[in-house]
Amino acid sequence: MGDKIILEDKFQKRIDAGEKIEPKDWMPEKYRKTHIRQISQHAHSEIVGMLPEGNWITRAPSLRRKVGLLAKVQDEAGHGLYLYSAAETLGISRDQLFDQLHTGKAKYSSIFNYPTLSWADIGAIGWLVDGAAIINQVMLTRTSFGPYARAMVRICKEESFHQRQGYEIMLGLANGTPEQKEMAQDALNRFWWPSLMMFGPRDEDSPNTEQSVKWKIKRKTNDELRQQFIDITVPQAEYIGLTIPDPDLKWNEERGHYDFGEIDWDEFWTVVKGNGPCNKERLQARIDAWDEGSWVRDAAMSYAEKQANQIGKEKLAS
Amino acid sequence: MSVDRYILSLSDNSMILGHRLSELCGHGPTLETDIALTNISLDLFGQVRGFLSVLAARQGSDVTEDSLAFLRREREHFNCILTELPNTDFAHIIVRQYFFDVFHKMQLEVLQQSTDQDIAAIAVKSLKEAKYHERFSQSWMLRLGDGTEVSHAKMQVAVNTLYPYVHELFDLTEWEKELIESGVAADTETIKEEYYRLIHQTLAQANLSTDGLSNRYAKGKHGMHTENLGFILAEFQYMQRAYPQMEW
Ligand SMILES: [Fe+2]
Ligand SMILES: [Fe+2]
Numbered sequence: 001m002g003d004k005i006i007l008e009d010k011f012q013k014r015i016d017a018g019e020k021i022e023p024k025d026w027m028p029e030k031y032r033k034t035h036i037r038q039i040s041q042h043a044h045s046e047i048v049g050m051l052p053e054g055n056w057i058t059r060a061p062s063l064r065r066k067v068g069l070l071a072k073v074q075d076e077a078g079h080g081l082y083l084y085s086a087a088e089t090l091g092i093s094r095d096q097l098f099d100q101l102h103t104g105k106a107k108y109s110s111i112f113n114y115p116t117l118s119w120a121d122i123g124a125i126g127w128l129v130d131g132a133a134i135i136n137q138v139m140l141t142r143t144s145f146g147p148y149a150r151a152m153v154r155i156c157k158e159e160s161f162h163q164r165q166g167y168e169i170m171l172g173l174a175n176g177t178p179e180q181k182e183m184a185q186d187a188l189n190r191f192w193w194p195s196l197m198m199f200g201p202r203d204e205d206s207p208n209t210e211q212s213v214k215w216k217i218k219r220k221t222n223d224e225l226r227q228q229f230i231d232i233t234v235p236q237a238e239y240i241g242l243t244i245p246d247p248d249l250k251w252n253e254e255r256g257h258y259d260f261g262e263i264d265w266d267e268f269w270t271v272v273k274g275n276g277p278c279n280k281e282r283l284q285a286r287i288d289a290w291d292e293g294s295w296v297r298d299a300a301m302s303y304a305e306k307q308a309n310q311i312g313k314e315k316l317a318s
Numbered sequence: 319m320s321v322d323r324y325i326l327s328l329s330d331n332s333m334i335l336g337h338r339l340s341e342l343c344g345h346g347p348t349l350e351t352d353i354a355l356t357n358i359s360l361d362l363f364g365q366v367r368g369f370l371s372v373l374a375a376r377q378g379s380d381v382t383e384d385s386l387a388f389l390r391r392e393r394e395h396f397n398c399i400l401t402e403l404p405n406t407d408f409a410h411i412i413v414r415q416y417f418f419d420v421f422h423k424m425q426l427e428v429l430q431q432s433t434d435q436d437i438a439a440i441a442v443k444s445l446k447e448a449k450y451h452e453r454f455s456q457s458w459m460l461r462l463g464d465g466t467e468v469s470h471a472k473m474q475v476a477v478n479t480l481y482p483y484v485h486e487l488f489d490l491t492e493w494e495k496e497l498i499e500s501g502v503a504a505d506t507e508t509i510k511e512e513y514y515r516l517i518h519q520t521l522a523q524a525n526l527s528t529d530g531l532s533n534r535y536a537k538g539k540h541g542m543h544t545e546n547l548g549f550i551l552a553e554f555q556y557m558q559r560a561y562p563q564m565e566w
Contacts, residue, residue, distance in 0.1 A: 050344035057340045061557035061566040062384045063370070066340070067363050073343050074356040081349050119557060119566075169566075177564055285345065293347020295472065296408045299465025306464070 015216060020146035023089035031215060035145050036090050037106075038217060040097045043083035044108035046076045048101075048282050052116045053125060061119055068165055069122060075158045082154065086147040102287050104274070111194050113276035120173050120180075120187035126166015128188075128195040128233065134159045135229050136199070144216040167236065174240040181241075188237065189245045196260075197268045199226040230258050320493035321434065322373060323396060324503050326386070327494075327539055328429075328437075329369035330397035333387065334547070335418060336362030337554055338405055347408055354454055358415070361447040365440060372436040388558035392547050399536040400483040402546045409462060409469070409476040416455035417480060420516055421487045423448040424509040433501035456520055463524020470525060477526050484517070486536035494539075 008028055014021065021027055050073050057073065060066035084094045100106035111129050116122065137159060140152040173184035200206055200222040212218035220228070230249075237244050248261035270276060339359035346352030370383035400418060405411050426448050429441035462469040488506045490498070497503035521528060557566070 047344075047349070054344035057343055058337060058553045059556045061561070061564075063363060063367050063387050065566050067360060067367070070340060070343065070356055070360050070363070074353055074360070077344075077349055077353045077356070081353070084349075172565060177561075179561060180564060289345045289347070293351075293408065295466070295468045296347035296351070296462065299462050299469030302469075303461040303465045 015144045022146045039087040043080050044101045046080035048108045048112045050076050055116045079155045082151040086151045110271045113279045120183040123169030124187035124191040126162050130159050130162040132198045139219050171240045325373050327396035329366050330395050332362040333366045334397040335401040365444045368440040388555045393541040398486045399538040409472040412458045413476040413480050416459050419452040419455050425504050428504035459524045463526045481528050482534040485533045
């Protein structure tokens with residue numbers, strides 16, 4: 001018991017000194033579990049996040065937009081791939097992680113449980129959802145677990161490209177015809193509040209924060225990050241002439257921040273608990289892709305084994 | 319103009335197959351295959367943009383790459399039927415891709431020498447991509463053909479469905495024959511034998527057979543399509559039709 005305390009103490013000192021923890025290093029079991037949970041949840045969000053945007057690929061309005069969207073959704077698949085690999089370094093397989101997703105044991109970001117109803121939603125998601133993700137992820141580039149921090153550095157660059165691309169779509173629509181502007185405003189109306197919910201519950205309802213701060217998974221609280229997002233995004237909306245759907249939104253000179261209205265926490269918990277507009281469909285789409293792909297994965301495995309046996313035999317014979 | 323039609327026919331193969339692959343994004347059997355198929359779709363749409371921007375510049379006035387891509391009717395598309403057939407399952411996706419990729423690569427090799435400088439330039443650039451596509455689809459032909467009993471059976475069904483459309487890749491229309499003469503179009507007669515040799519070699523390695531299969535009616539290059547194309551276009555053209563003449 002005493003040994004363990006000494007180990008944990010040394011471990012924390014390394015983190016405090018700004019050292020990175022690598023997969024082969026000793027780590028407390030709770031650190032390992034927390035990271036598997038957080039990194040895989042992040043990976044699942046990338047993969048499930050492909051679905052709402054993938055929904056518009058075949059209907060993109062121009063070739064340039066189609067190629068931009070295909071590339072974006074492909075980037076998200078790449079993000080999923082790095083993150084699953086980072087989680088795998090902690091001793092869990094990708095198959096196990098998928099199983100946790102498919103059985104509902106693992107969560108993913110609730111924002112992807114909202115439907116994409118118009119082309120403007122693709123702009124709104126890039127602008128707001130990737131924008132909110134960046135705020136979380138920039139913080140994570142300095143987290144203590146090495147593979148996670150490094151994955152974040154790479155991912156953040158692409159996310160900021162996505163954010164600009166999304167904003168540029170919105171800018172074009174907002175300056176377009178009345179139908180286009182209406183489409184953009186409607187997308188902002190629907191995605192604004194769910195984007196604010198991406199930062200999680202209010203600080204007083206958010207457990208685990210202290211531990212996360214110690215491990216540098218978190219450097220700021222949910223409410224601080226949410227405020228940062230609002231302060232950055234409101235002027236961007238004003239610049240393109242769209243209205244944030246919050247009558248209580250107001251610049252507070254004294255605080256140096258925007259005041260904003262109350263988030264509908266009932267909606268937040270409804271979606272988190274699985275009853276949002278698309279929870280069932282998103283999960284089912286992942287399960288279907290996995291189930292329909294099982295014969296493909298089996299065949300690839302069996303073929304690889306045959307090839308390995310063949311090489312083995314040839315080696316024996318020579 | 320027959321050159322215009324030829325460029326459209328090259329572009330339409332890439333566009334319609336690119337569309338079929340784009341339907342799969344986010345639904346592949348593994349993340350790696352999902353990424354690879356999206357990549358192929360991106361390459362194909364890149365080629366489409368190359369061809370259609372050249373054509374738009376030549377036609378002038380209000381013609382743009384998007385008006386050419388999104389505002390033609392069913393009968394004004396000249397892709398081969400193979401490229402519009404549905405994503406029935408991963409076996410169909412791979413077999414369709416492989417049959418097309420080998421042809422595409424060989425056709426681009428010839429087109430590098432096209433007397434039409436724009437076509438030649440696009441061919442040079444696209445050839446690298448087509449070679450990569452072929453490596454991908456061929457490796458999956460072998461994996462699935464020689465994988466498990468289940469995968470083999472599914473692949474044989476896909477071959478039975480798709481092989482009967484392969485002949486159309488070599489169908490030479492009247493307007494194409496003219497262009498072969500002037501060195502603009504690829505004379506696919508010259509690559510036909512090698513094409514069949516290559517695909518039959520792969521099919522044999524993958525334990526797949528084409529015995530007893532006969533060619534099916536296929537006149538996509540003449541603008542006669544299957545019922546699939548109308549639905550593809552309904553989706554593909556939706557935004558441009560619902561919101562005409564807007565910038566996106
Ligand atoms: Fe991402
Ligand atoms: Fe992103």
